[in-house]
Amino acid sequence: MHPRVFAIVTAVLLGALGLGALAVTRWAPDAAPVAAQVGQPVPAGSGPARAAAAASATPTGDPAVWTRSTLRNKLMAEMDATDPGVALADLDRITKEKPYTVRFCHPIAHELGHAAVKRYNHDFQKVLSFPHDTCAAGYLHGAVEEMLIASPDPAADLLKLCQPQMTGPCVHGVGHGTMFVSNQDVAKARDLCSKFGSASRIVTCSEGLYMQLFGPDEEDEKAKALVPADKLAAEPMYPCPEQPALFQSACFFYAPTYYLSSHDYPNHPEIYAQALKWCLNGQASGGANDCSRGVGSRLMKYNLDREDWVGQQCATAADTWQKKACVDGIVSYYTVNYTDPGAAGRLCAKLTNQEIARYCRSSAHLSGSLD
Numbered sequence: 336m337h338p339r340v341f342a343i344v345t346a347v348l349l350g351a352l353g354l355g356a357l358a359v360t361r362w363a364p365d366a367a368p369v370a371a372q373v374g375q376p377v378p379a380g381s382g383p384a385r386a387a388a389a390a391s392a393t394p395t396g397d398p399a400v401w402t403r404s405t406l407r408n409k410l411m412a413e414m415d416a417t418d419p420g421v422a423l424a425d426l427d428r429i430t431k432e433k434p435y436t437v438r439f440c441h442p443i444a445h446e447l448g449h450a451a452v453k454r455y456n457h458d459f460q461k462v463l464s465f466p467h468d469t470c471a472a473g474y475l476h477g478a479v480e481e482m483l484i485a486s487p488d489p490a491a492d493l494l495k496l497c498q499p500q501m502t503g504p505c506v507h508g509v510g511h512g513t514m515f516v517s518n519q520d521v522a523k524a525r526d527l528c529s530k531f532g533s534a535s536r537i538v539t540c541s542e543g544l545y546m547q548l549f550g551p552d553e554e555d556e557k558a559k560a561l562v563p564a565d566k567l568a569a570e571p572m573y574p575c576p577e578q579p580a581l582f583q584s585a586c587f588f589y590a591p592t593y594y595l596s597s598h599d600y601p602n603h604p605e606i607y608a609q610a611l612k613w614c615l616n617g618q619a620s621g622g623a624n625d626c627s628r629g630v631g632s633r634l635m636k637y638n639l640d641r642e643d644w645v646g647q648q649c650a651t652a653a654d655t656w657q658k659k660a661c662v663d664g665i666v667s668y669y670t671v672n673y674t675d676p677g678a679a680g681r682l683c684a685k686l687t688n689q690e691i692a693r694y695c696r697s698s699a700h701l702s703g704s705l706d
Contacts, residue, residue: 403439420465434640440470448477472504479508489516510543519561541585549593571616587622588629608651631664646686662694
């Protein structure tokens with residue numbers, strides 16, 4: 336064949352092969368790793384791998400891995416387009432499909448409650464007409480907060496909001512609200528909780544108060560700025576030892592929330608065992624047991640899809656009493672999140688450490704209300 340003709344034929348064949356390769360090549364990015372799609376805990380940090388996983392989408396259009404902001408934006412948009420009931424139902428579905436989202440579902444539900452109160456012009460009964468038990472009643476808590484923020488006389492209205500039932504979740508929500516109207520002043524917030532009169536309701540209110548102190552809503556920059564980080568760093572478990580006796584239990588219980596968040600728990604899982612040791616700082620003031628229960632509760636909340644691993648962290652405690660307290664905390668949160676009667680039994684059956692499983696079965700009669 337003449338060299339010129341050969342060159343032309345070769346060029347045509349190479350062009351045809353190139354077009355064929357284009358036709359069969361997958362140009363879409365690969366799906367996120369299977370582990371990310373089945374609800375494994377995802378580090379809160381950023382980075383190329385994290386960004387790539389969050390950007391990839393499932394067939395439904397949802398991201399393969401939810402972050403607090405992507406889930407919050409989806410649900411707020413849904414509520415704007417429909418109503419709070421639709422958004423809360425979707426939140427419930429997602430937290431069951433992707434248990435790691437339980438880490439941030441409660442504050443998202445808070446935001447939905449705030450927005451609903453504004454949407455329905457502070458008609459509290461209308462706001463509560465939608466099912467609102469999702470994510471430990473976070474929607475109810477946010478609604479109560481917003482009602483008290485807008486109230487011209489919160490000291491009087493906080494006693495009316497939860498009438499006539501005076502349910503625990505509602506009174507707990509009032510506790511959150513006291514921190515909003517007192518501008519994060521713990522002493523003033525305590526005075527507001529004390530208006531309930533009954534010791535049991537004061538304690539329930541204090542649970543919301545200290546939960547808000549140690550874990551303010553991430554979108555509330557003002558509240559975050561008011562967290563006394565310097566005092567918390569200088570004095571272990573501040574301000575719990577200084578609190579009146581009736582308020583100390585809830586304070587010690589929620590103190591680990593700040594300790595864990597300030598030690599980057601998503602990227603440093605070893606911090607849970609360290610938190611149990613940190614709780615021993617409360618022995619002199621009698622708060623070590625409540626603090627250890629709080630570590631157990633946070634352990635379960637942040638690792639809801641790794642029950643046996645959670646139990647193994649409780650097992651790192653040196654003393655029997657602390658192991659039991661930690662297990663009380665994991666059982667308490669598990670039964671708050673999974674409200675069916677068989678929840679605690681399922682949890683205990685998943686624990687392979689026999690000592691921890693035994694403590695779990697002993698604790699399983701607890702029906703804790705702490706979220």
